[in-house]
Amino acid sequence: MAILVDESTRVLVQGITGSEGRFHTKVMLDYGTKVVAGVTPGKGGEKVYGVPVYNFVEEAVEEHPEINSSIVFVPAKFAADAVFEAIEAKLNPIVVITEHIPVSDSLEFVNYARMKGIKIIGPNCPGAISPGKTKVGILPAKLFTKGGVGIVSRSGTLTYEIADAITKAKLGQSTCVGIGGDPIIGLDFIEVIKMFEKDPETKGVVIIGEIGGDMEEKLAEYITKKGVTKPVVAYIAGRTAPPGKRMGHAGAIVAMGKGSAESKLEALKEAGVPVAEIPSQIAELMKRTLTQ
């Protein structure tokens, strides 16, 4: 099992001829990800590490009907167009790595994808990995190992940090999903946690949140109202961030009185979710809750 990406995932890389697309195509292939084809307008007919490149998503899918998901490395100016193209081809999920996409663009493709029942991971995210199965993203695979902890995070490197600690604690991960650091993103915490609930391989879930928005508060509300059967632990970054300033991620901003770390910590604690004070505690907390 695992969620979102697994052995059956067949990947299309959009923006495959750019430096990031090229580099990560290689890294994904080395990991064993089934990268089937790539798309860059105007570069049809080329090959990238043996992967054929097409001008249109439609062409790629006609030639390789097994393609079922996409990863987007297309620069921000053109990224929305690429995502719409993937939605029209019914690829699911679509992982959007690109940072700096205008919010108005994300609002459109995220709503369109939801209407069509297609899952968008990102934008501005590291993608997803199901260790031992596949990786559709840019996460450094050697920090991950197959196991029972699901991780869902708004951050990149902080996810690697915590995944590494979980690996070292011999717990391992079922799937790690970086849902993105932008204000408008596709999948949210609640949707991913619902998937982890249904996944038999996942024994517990780690939430890595940060300041900005109210996704953590909404998750806490969901846990309080609906309940979850699997243990959930959390870490929230940005306790020392000043209001009104964007902390690296476009979405990491305490604005209009909303999105502070305190509000998130309080909501999660009220929902009975243990929150780690420092990142390395996550592994301990998870171990403790899993053995209880």
Next chain:
Amino acid sequence: MKLHEFEAKKIFSEHGIPVPNGKVASNPEETEEIAREIGKPVMLKSQVLVAGRGKAGGIIKVKNPEGAYTTAKKLFGMKIKGLQVKKLLVEEELKITKELYLSLTVDRSARKYVFLASSEGGMEIEKLAAEKPEKIVKVAINPLVGIKEFQVRKIIQRMGLQEYFKQVRGIIKAFKEIASRYDCELVESNPLVLTEEREIVAADARIIIDDNSLFRHQQFQRRFEEERGEMTQLELTALKEGFSYVDLEGSVGVIANGAGLTMASMDLVAKFGGKPANFLDIGGGASAERVRKAVEIQLRNPKVRGVLVNILGGITRCDEVAKGLIEALEEVKIQKPIIIRMQGTREEEGRKILKEAGISYLDTMEEAAKKIVEVVKGVSD
């Protein structure tokens, strides 16, 4: 990117939203002249990109052109929250019978645009939301569908403006048009007012454009690069180098890769009793050159008493980080303690480089944060 009030009002006016009669002045003489043209009491409004201008004394009512001159002289010499007043918006004083609130913004969790409206305006919307949430109506707008008539009706009814339906409807529609045309994070009028002449006028106007969309709005892009409102000089320098950087109050410089990890590093410094001087995210895959620049920015900052470097290499390579660090130390020659935590891609190579240069490193971010706090405390005592 925040627009000045006068810029926002120009856009409002171009979209048919009534704004007070007024003009922008760059000196006391111009201020006097505009006041004379208007021919009645005017408001002098400092054009600085900070919240709370009014409370800080940046908005003053004057009765006549002579008064406008002397008051303008004072205002032009003033700094409001650290920002020099360079422009005044000189506007007719409105005869207001009611203050209202209207804005269009993005609802992150609903993934929609949202209109916020209230029959009570003038005070901060955050305050209103906390004290009288029942006074605010929220109407979500699907970006693929746009605003529908029933939504317009709902907003107008809740604002209590049925009598002025046509006028307000025009304003609501214009807000949506402005938001789409300029990729806005916020279009706001607080207060939107009803005047004695029974007109609805945007007494104040705020527009925030999404920074990521500026490539579509060349007319603002240059201004954005020249003048970034509340940013400090250090923030500007770091931004020019392409770093995510935020100035803070403390003494520990923080460098890490990735926004989440950098925030977590700051939080750890605070947790162990220190205070972060800043947030510097070098991003993914930084070269030695970028690392050198990041370390230099820290060393040259007089507030920084010590630097924490926290690298977890994924696409970032530890050997590049180590090289950049050493180059910076050789070049800058400012002695400040640096504590390094480095792990991940090319860790061995990176550590070897540091060892050969006689620089020590730690394995975990907790150890490193604890250590830098101890060291910096030692320096300041």
